[in-house]
Amino acid sequence: MGYTCGNNAATYPSEPLPLWEGSSAPMPAWQQTLDAIVADATPDLVALRRRLHANPEPSGAELQTSLALYQALDQPGLALRMGPDGCGVLADNRSAAPGLPRIAFRGDIDALLIHEANDVPYRSTREGVMHACGHDAHAAIATHVALALHKLEASGAAPWPLRWRAILQPAEETAAGARSLIAAGALDGVSSIFALHVDPPRPTGEIGLCVGPFTANCNDVTIIVRGRGGHGARPHESRDPIAAAAQLVSSLYQFIPRTTDSFDSVVLSFGRIAGGQNANVIPEEVELDGTLRTLDDAVLAQTIEQIHQIARGVEEITATQIEVRVDGGIPSVRNDAAANRILEEAAETTPGVIARVIPRPSMGGEDFACYLDHVPGAMFRLGIAAGDGVIRPLHTPTFNVNEAALPLGVKILARAVILACEPAAGA
Structure with a gap:
């Protein structure tokens, strides 16, 4: 069955409905073997996540992180490549038949410039740098998906020939890593791709799925207001860019929501x-940096034009010059229906997992969208709430992961890759 998450909340109940709660059908032998492999490796999975968490590296500087992941994946039968400038790792199974497309899965690996406030044995050892978005979990999960698939093939328990590629990607937070790896050949010979993202409010054991928009278009907005400087005691002799900037921000915050259809999601923040x-x-000039988030390309174009119109109006009444730049940004993650169905089936057959429809897309950004510009794929949200009633939000100094969610992420993502490799009927 297919599900769509869009920007019209009226089509969804206030609480998403459960899709499944386990399956009564007997588990195939390959799934039993896969789950046993994951269970045996769970201590190593947790240890890898903690090692990455204790040694975070920001976007574009993930050299030691990449080396650690390369070493974890250095197994006979796996072909490994480092990413550009030594950041990131690509891993292929050598047993794949030549010429057949691969199924890719991605885990991002970079950290944020946030000082950790958690008092845990594995807290960050690097001042002002922290895995506050769960990329340590993503990287550990993706690494262990590759190891689990490799062990399943080596045991002879794979249900059919597998052909896969693990993508351990740097620089997601700066929206540069996906495009860098794509340029380096990460999607060469790939037919589809999967990924996950941890979700702090969602209970451990629950995942979120949808078809269509999953995250927002994200565009950086830079505005330069140029005036004429002067003495603070005689503002009438100047063309005050600070006053103009204040008027501009106030006008944008007031009029962008009032000129946007209430069913269209638009967020503009400086x-x-x-x-x-x-x-x-x-001063002579003031610079403003902000972010624009939308879900629809037409709404994006309309909003950019509205920003320019408001800027022109403020220019006229303040006698300043206002330059507005909106970059190309990162597009919205849009989950493919067929790929999402594979994730549905993977979740349905994973013991201890409940899947729910995501009623509305996030206004956050995710450069996984760049892969989806080239091949179909889907991302799901992995619940990591610990059940203690405390939400530890993304991008905060107290963010943390309930590690019981890690093996569930491995099982679901590995199942999805295997199911995507299933030969077509009659092939």
Whole structure:
């Protein structure tokens, strides 16, 4: 069955309905073997996640992280490649028949510039750097999916020939890593791709699935307001860019929501305003940096034009010059229906897992979308809440993962890869 998550919340109940709660059918032998492999490797899986968590590296500097993952995957029968500049790892199974397309799965590996506040044995050892988005979990899960698939093939228990590629990707947080690896050949010979993202509010044992928009289009907005500087005691002699910037932000926050259809999701936020160096000096210019999030390309184009229109109006009333730049950004993750059905089946056959429909897409960004510009695929949300009533949000100093979720992520993602490799009927 197919499910769609869109931007019209009226089509969904207030609470998503459970799709499955286990399966009564006997588990095939290959799934039993796979689960036994994952159970045996769970201590190593947890240890790898903790090692990565204790030694985080920010986007573009994941050299030791990449080396650790390369070493973890250094097994006979696996072909390994480092990513550009030594960041990231690609792993293929050598047993795959030549010429047949591979099924890829991605785990991102970079950390954030956040100082960890958790008091745990594996807390970050690097001042001001922390795995606050779960990429340590993603990387450990993807690595152990590759190891589990390799062991399943080596045991002779794989149900049919497998052909897969593990992508351990750097620089997701700066939206540069996916495109870098794609340019380096990460999708060469790949027919589809899967991924997961941890979800702090979702209970461990539950995953979220949907077809269609999963995350938002994310665009960086830079605005430069140029005026004429002057003495703070005589503002009438200047063209104050700070006053113009304040008017601009206020107008954008007021009028963008009022000119957007209430059924269309648009978020515009500014996180940085910089201008001036002295309290009594009106500066020459002010720079604003923000983010624009949308779910629809037409709405994006319309919103960009509205930003320019409002900027022109503020220019006129403040006698300043306003330059607006909106970058190409990262597109929305849009889950393919066929790939999502595979994830549904993978979840249905994983003991201890409940899958629910995601009623609305996240307004967060995810450069997994760049892979989906080239091949179909799908991402799911993995619940990691510990059941103690405390939510540890992404991108905060207290973020943490309930490690009981890690083997569930491995089982679901490995099942999806295997199911995607199943030969077509009559082939």
